[in-house]
Amino acid sequence: MTIPTVEIKDDAVRLIDQTLLPAECRIREVKTKEEMWEAIRVLRVRGAPAIGVAAAGALAVEINRSSSVDSARLLEELEAAADYLATSRPTAVNLFWALERMRETGRRHRELPASELKKVLLAEARAILAEDREMGRALGEAGAELIPEGSGVLTHCNAGSLATAGFGSALSVIYVARERGKSFRVFADETRPLLQGARLTAWELGREGVDVTLICDNMAAWLMKTGKIDLVITGADRVAANGDGANKIGTYGVALLARAHNIPFYMAWPSSTLDLSLASGDQIPIEERPAEEITIIGGTRLAPEGVKTCSPAFDVTPGELIAAHVTERGIIRPPYAENFRRVFAAEQGLE
Ligand code: MRU
Numbered sequence: 001m002t003i004p005t006v007e008i009k010d011d012a013v014r015l016i017d018q019t020l021l022p023a024e025c026r027i028r029e030v031k032t033k034e035e036m037w038e039a040i041r042v043l044r045v046r047g048a049p050a051i052g053v054a055a056a057g058a059l060a061v062e063i064n065r066s067s068s069v070d071s072a073r074l075l076e077e078l079e080a081a082a083d084y085l086a087t088s089r090p091t092a093v094n095l096f097w098a099l100e101r102m103r104e105t106g107r108r109h110r111e112l113p114a115s116e117l118k119k120v121l122l123a124e125a126r127a128i129l130a131e132d133r134e135m136g137r138a139l140g141e142a143g144a145e146l147i148p149e150g151s152g153v154l155t156h157c158n159a160g161s162l163a164t165a166g167f168g169s170a171l172s173v174i175y176v177a178r179e180r181g182k183s184f185r186v187f188a189d190e191t192r193p194l195l196q197g198a199r200l201t202a203w204e205l206g207r208e209g210v211d212v213t214l215i216c217d218n219m220a221a222w223l224m225k226t227g228k229i230d231l232v233i234t235g236a237d238r239v240a241a242n243g244d245g246a247n248k249i250g251t252y253g254v255a256l257l258a259r260a261h262n263i264p265f266y267m268a269w270p271s272s273t274l275d276l277s278l279a280s281g282d283q284i285p286i287e288e289r290p291a292e293e294i295t296i297i298g299g300t301r302l303a304p305e306g307v308k309t310c311s312p313a314f315d316v317t318p319g320e321l322i323a324a325h326v327t328e329r330g331i332i333r334p335p336y337a338e339n340f341r342r343v344f345a346a347e348q349g350l351e
Contacts, residue, residue, distance in 0.1 A: 003016065005045070005161055010061070011064065011065065012061060013054055013057035013061055014029055015030060016162065018046055030058060031065075032058075033058055033081045037088045039054070041089065046158075047159065047235070049135075049136070049169070050162070051088075051092050055088070055098055056098040056102050057126075058085060059099065062077070063078055063117075074114050075110055078102065078106045091238060091285060091287045093275045094270075101128060105124040132165040133167060136165070139173070139326055140173050140175055142327065142328065143173035143326035146233070146324070148182075151185070152186075152229045153174065154220060155187070155201060156232075157201070158200035160172075160200070160201060163235060170235045171204065173266075184211070186213070189220060193293045193294045202214045229263055232255070232265045233267075234265075235247060235268060238284050239269060239273055239325065240275060242336055243325065243337070245267045246316045249311075251315055251317055252315040255321040256321065259321050264324075266324050267325050270327065270328055271327060271344060281316035281318065286312050287312070290311070291311065293311060294309045295307060330343070
């Protein structure tokens with residue numbers, strides 16, 4: 001829980017380079033918007049909340065380094081840098097949410113001298129980071145009751161400290177349940193093609209002393225059938241107004257399996273993941289990843305050169321398959337359209 005996934009300094013954002021885990025836990029200093037774009041695109045920093053925090057930090061650092069002495073000019077640079085970073089990955093709404101919050105902060109302080117504006121933007125990026133940690137902790141507190149003593153918990157991808165500024169979402173629920181003295185067992189799907197479950201979740205949970213067992217994605221059905229799984233909990237990259245939630249590719253399949261075995265499926269996320277502007281998950285843009293991520297693993301080619309591939313990075317689980325959404329505002333059950341509006345509409349400016 002204390003893993004420094006993202007830190008914001010005055011002249012750089014410091015990230016754990018997640019492409020190197022679990023072999024190596026190396027910090028990478030990201031100093032420019034171009035470096036941050038690359039870091040997000042190749043998943044050095046990944047996980048919806050972490051991407052938002054890192055991008056906000058990169059914007060603040062970029063503006064802090066600018067030689068412009070004129071605030072209007074700085075604001076133009078801020079808008080251009082935010083537009084650019086917004087093209088790094090399309091699905092996790094936290095990225096756009098954090099960029100918008102930085103733009104808005106800039107606009108609100110347009111009258112300040114340039115040196116003060118720079119400080120305000122750095123402070124805002126750090127506030128986004130701090131709030132993400134708080135939301136992670138709070139949603140863990142809210143969701144811990146969903147994990148019964150002695151249960152088997154399945155998770156998919158990595159929705160832990162590494163995916164956020166700390167604590168995580170799905171894994172925060174697990175951390176708080178364990179802190180409350182519950183004993184249970186976590187199964188981590190390896191999560192092909194990029195193996196976030198094997199490389200990151202197994203590493204992170206093991207480091208925290210949580211009882212974790214790694215399985216291949218195609219084993220989940222059998223574990224459910226043989227009674228080893230009592231609930232599924234994942235994170236989310238974008239949740240629409242009707243409760244549909246996008247998460248790492250394979251999540252939808254796991255949710256269908258859970259329904260077939262009468263096992264509850266939960267999604268855990270901070271409110272920066274909610275996109276009430278989308279009526280349903282059908283409108284969530286799904287990122288397509290390069291062929292090499294399927295055809296080559298660890299430098300070894302597994303498929304013939306030139307084979308056609310299809311590699312959506314995310315899928316959308318319909319709200320009907322989700323027993324509850326776990327947020328920093330509590331556990332939210334269906335009907336989602338109505339209950340999301342009641343819990344979140346005011347803070348999203350829709351009331
Ligand atoms: O492609 P990734 O590794 O960025 O995908 C991450 C996920 O799908 C996570 O489950 C999601 O961002 C939730 S993280 C709290």
